[in-house]
Amino acid sequence: MKKHLRVIASMDPASGGPCQGIRNSIPALQELGITTEVVCLDATDASFLGKDEFKITALGPGKTPYGYTAALKPWLEQHLGDYDCAIIHGLWLYTSFGTYHTWKQLKDAGKQVPKLFVMPHGMLDPYFQKAPERRFKAMRNRLFWQLLEKQVINGVDGVLFTCEQELLLARTTFPGYHPKAELNVGYGIQEPPQKTRIQQQAFLEQCPQAATQPYWLFLSRIHQKKGVDLLIQAYRSHYRQNPHIPILVIAGPGLETPYGAHLKNLAEGLPIYFMGMLQGDAKWGALYGADWFILPSHQENFGIAVVEALACSTPVAISKPVNIWREISDARAGLVFTDDLEGVTSGLEHLLVLEERLKQEYAHSARELYQTRYRVAEAAAYLKQILQQHE
Template structure:
């Protein structure tokens, strides 16, 4: 089998979908599946990395919709080389252009590749309901009527990373009538093994750390992530309990308005630490040296950081708006509550109330969740099985 991935950008700074592509392709190669990517970037030299698979860059677009006149001609000239085409992400020209191209191609050819769309959470109702997204929600309504419902309904199937994403997608827009809905799962690469240098580097990055196990939030500092709920809950517990593990809130965004609000909110506590973004050994040290990971997010399609925590044998304390919550609760790999301040407080209380033996058992369960549901090898096999059976 040969797969073409169509995505607006493969630049590493885009995160999410493009990193998922980079993770899955080597595993699919082991299964005999070849992959190529076409995207609307200027040149692969901008990536700062060398990918072991072909990436066809058509040049960047200056429009918000990322229209590119060369996409459809390129697709029409190359469809015959592929068995499957996967559109990664929605709301920019690459999705509309791909569907338009395949419909034209099929009028002139009896044999054509199957085309699937993979929304990567972009059909989640949160994005249409969040107060801070009113203008973008209006834009999406217009795009849906003009382009995107055609993409969803005329693709051969829609690929989802988890059951919750599949179910939520049905509730967001009218005239949602995909030909098939396929839960193909998702996976991440195994974390590096723990080394003493990780602790050393982490201490350099977070000198206020008392070297004891802590609670870790490791993600973008953004209103969507519910960080304010976490801080308020932690401050409440500080008043009620004699001692608490430190709380490290790591991620970019502290220099933005929301980040500055959080710094002010947490200023009364010396136990809430903000080291900024952690990467490399510092990031993995933060996972390994913590006792639990917490993310009370208002929306999270997959949550790579959640799965990274599981892979490091760390229980996860998450909201039920993190779409993989079903997989986590099925193996008791953490606690799940609603995305409110009261429920975030309950999440922390649930964890802190556990006996050491119970925490140890949940740590074992967390690693089991990763090993049985979220390895990159399993994600590749699940994707391939989904494509072959449809």
Template sequence: MNPAAGGPCQGIRNSIPSLLTLGCESEVVCMDAPNETFGMDDPFIVHRIGRSRGPWAYSSGLLPWLMQNLTGYDAVIIHGLWLYHSYAVTRAIKKLSQDRSFALPKVFVMPHGMLDPWFQRDPSRRLKAIRNWFVWKLVEQRVIARADAVLYTCQKELELAREPFQPYRPQQEINVGYGVAKPPEFDPCFDAAFRTTVPDLDGRPYLLFLSRIHPKKGVDLLLRAYTSVLSRANGLGKVPALVIAGPLDSDYARQMQQFAADLKLSDVHFPGMLSGDAKWGAFYGCDAFVLPSHQENFGIAVVEALACGKPVLISNQVNIYNDIESDGAAYSETDTPEGTESLLRAWLSTNEASRQAMSTKALECYQARYLPAAAAGKFLQAIDRE
């Protein structure tokens, strides 16, 4: 449940409170150390059975825990694929099914974009793609086939999941949508908390990237595009600063910091991972949110920006881009250097009145499409089908 790991754990934290209001209680089992809370006081039970090991995230304690506890639940949701936990759930259900004296829970898989064809097609992932093909043949095709249904965060994710692997035979495919928790109302202390993390901003306007700093997120595209815009800014007015917020403990993040230094981008800032007041200060204070990702099954941070009334500049590989753009709250482009530069130029060429109109539409888009209560209702309906 480490928030630095990305979207699935945040999605779980977004959905459980809304499910509870509908009478559905939830618990989480994860491979965290028993004393790891990551500074978060989660209002639901978390069973931390110890850290996993190796690239498959093997946990010797998971299968025994599942064998002992699974029959106490009505439904089990497998969040994500390609790791030991999906195999362990399927294995436990198969073993428990040999005893017909008790009812088994329904099993659902929520891939969180992990069946997107980008992961198999991107040249930088060739070895991982080969590994995934073998894991699919040995494990994951059975996980998908034996689950009662596969749950997707949007229709585009559902459709793309059919492409990369065969045989692909889910019993049901259900688009349950995704809800994102409403942010706290703006408080001046948010801005103060954020500005202390980036003191060199000195009150200047900025564009915000807030996500994992990972190759699929297009950070290199963003830095190149920002450099190009700075060098040819005639007629665009003053170019705002660029804040790239995300964990800095990976090789890729360090490479991007060095890349920005090599490009002599003095107005690009890497404050690290932001949370709490500083995170919301970053969202509320930015001119716009930018994410030129190569693959995004949903994009929680994109929706968090909308919820703060911020227009978003995103690639057309963010699976919900079309809905947001049709609502007038986004500019979208291809996930290329040229496309990313076009995003920045489109925003810088937008007059203040149009920017304000996009901000209003951003909040309206969030309220119409991504409130947690509506998504929780669809989710509960999906897992409660007979």
């Protein structure tokens, strides 16, 4: 396969992991002789477009929460036959069923079409159907599943998963789940830039409090499913007993939301510093300098930021709903706890009592796990191999 198409709702870096995963994999696939292009439903004048070294065609913005745009179907009808392979990233939006439906129409009409796969990025996880705060969305998803998404999952040539845990969980969520192929293709990230003083300075310009104190780092979207409220509550209980514990840095988009405001209220009076979204040197400076990377998420399909921390030799403390927790635990690259207040509180206690020698062993194992399992070059080669087997 020499030419791939990726279809995704948005390439906005603030939208989370899927678009970052695309940005990670495309250069590695290019090294293997595969050209990859992206079509998305972002506005054509979006500020983040034009900064990537691969072609992105923006057809949006999509209308309604479903992200519908009339431009997608004619674009696919004209261009879909130009590709050897197409991958839909994500579910529940028009990019999913709209792409599948157009592909099937062309295929049924005898037109040349590529092999089509869908990568759900954890969106078939049962968490999304069980979380109390998602009751309305769960009802919507059940309806969409019966009307639309079941056709996509069962009709495409295969469903791509980032890890074994995601694959297994997907089987438990909806009735009538019968994909033609379930493919655990893994996932990877690019090698981070080498640690530099410039990175450290860029981070400290935004968080000067970290210049003289050790810090724990949460770096992800500010969202209820990430468990940040539990982290702050657990931190408060330890701070009351020991005010000399490391400060807590919380970085990521979403602080302007009601949940973000709630977190700021919870953190009042504590040495907790909210950074907003960190990018470039500031992000890498934060990751390299952290004592621990902490993610107490209630659901995390893969966790690109987790693996970025591993790549920076920063040990991680994560909850069990982070789907790669087994790999991290087995490699002794971090600590694992449950995603409730008791579990997060106990997890932080382990960080506080851990001997420095053991922490350094975790840091060494973190980097080693990245090199052996999550390097993007190996992940891209494996993806190419899997897709070629299904030509």
